Amino acid sequence: MSLEEQIINQYNKRKSESLYSGGLYSEHVDKEIYECISGVLKSEFNDYRDLNVLEIGAGNGSNAEIFVNCGFQIQNIYFNELLPERINAIKSNYPNNTIFEGNAIEIPIDRKFDIIFQSTVFTSILNTVDRKLLAEKMLGLLNPGGIVLWYDFIYNNPKNKDVRKVDVKELKSLFSKSSGIYFKKITLAPPIGRKVGRFYKLFNVPFLRSHILAVIKK
Numbered sequence: 001m002s003l004e005e006q007i008i009n010q011y012n013k014r015k016s017e018s019l020y021s022g023g024l025y026s027e028h029v030d031k032e033i034y035e036c037i038s039g040v041l042k043s044e045f046n047d048y049r050d051l052n053v054l055e056i057g058a059g060n061g062s063n064a065e066i067f068v069n070c071g072f073q074i075q076n077i078y079f080n081e082l083l084p085e086r087i088n089a090i091k092s093n094y095p096n097n098t099i100f101e102g103n104a105i106e107i108p109i110d111r112k113f114d115i116i117f118q119s120t121v122f123t124s125i126l127n128t129v130d131r132k133l134l135a136e137k138m139l140g141l142l143n144p145g146g147i148v149l150w151y152d153f154i155y156n157n158p159k160n161k162d163v164r165k166v167d168v169k170e171l172k173s174l175f176s177k178s179s180g181i182y183f184k185k186i187t188l189a190p191p192i193g194r195k196v197g198r199f200y201k202l203f204n205v206p207f208l209r210s211h212i213l214a215v216i217k218k
């Protein structure tokens with residue numbers, strides 16, 4: 001099965017099982033992601049006005065708001081996605097932005113970026129060879145001084161065989177050509193986070209966190 005077929009099957013299944021839940025937990029998770037990304041960007045760059053960012057596997061494009069709220073210009077945000085209905089959602093949400101349509105590993109992208117962002121894309125890709133190819137492509141798309149910004153989970157979910165963790169050891173081996181990697185554990189693990197509601201912050205201690213936010217330097 002090709003990577004495109006795997007991703008299409010996976011997301012058709014997810015639609016019918018409606019795995020996503022919004023609500024208070026999502027609000028806390030999104031706020032924490034925003035604060036961590038904002039902190040990383042402040043420590044890595046001085047001025048965002050002319051910086052550009054490409055999100056690989058951008059879904060419906062909603063993560064663009066993180067960068068806009070941090071001070072990026074909307075026209076400097078570029079998208080990649082392979083699922084047709086998500087590409088359409090990006091087009092409708094961001095009609096004036098560039099979308100690189102298709103499998104990020106294969107499509108030609110004829111320019112470089114200051115930031116390549118990926119959020120829960122690698123854990124959707126089950127095959128190690130594809131993961132390595134995508135990691136290499138992402139590093140290759142960076143301008144000098146650029147960073148890959150990474151958000152993904154580091155533990156398997158025994159109830160969901162359609163996704164597979166990327167732990168820190170694998171992350172380092174995927175980006176073995178990087179000049180430096182650092183990361184922070186974030187996100188109170190979903191099974192706990194969904195139960196504790198407004199006490200998210202109280203329970204959000206490192207050993208209960210399920211994801212990492214990583215910075216991978218060119």
Ligand SMILES: C[S@@+](CC[C@H](N)C(=O)[O-])C[C@H]1O[C@@H](n2cnc3c(N)ncnc32)[C@H](O)[C@@H]1O
Nearest residue numbers: 057058059081082083102103104119120121124
């Ligand atoms: C779990 S969703 C995350 C969407 C978005 N990044 C977010 O954080 O909400 C993973 C997305 O990656 C896309 N994807 C997976 N592999 C891809 C690839 N090789 N090229 C482009 N998009 C890909 C899927 O179609 C899906 O929309």
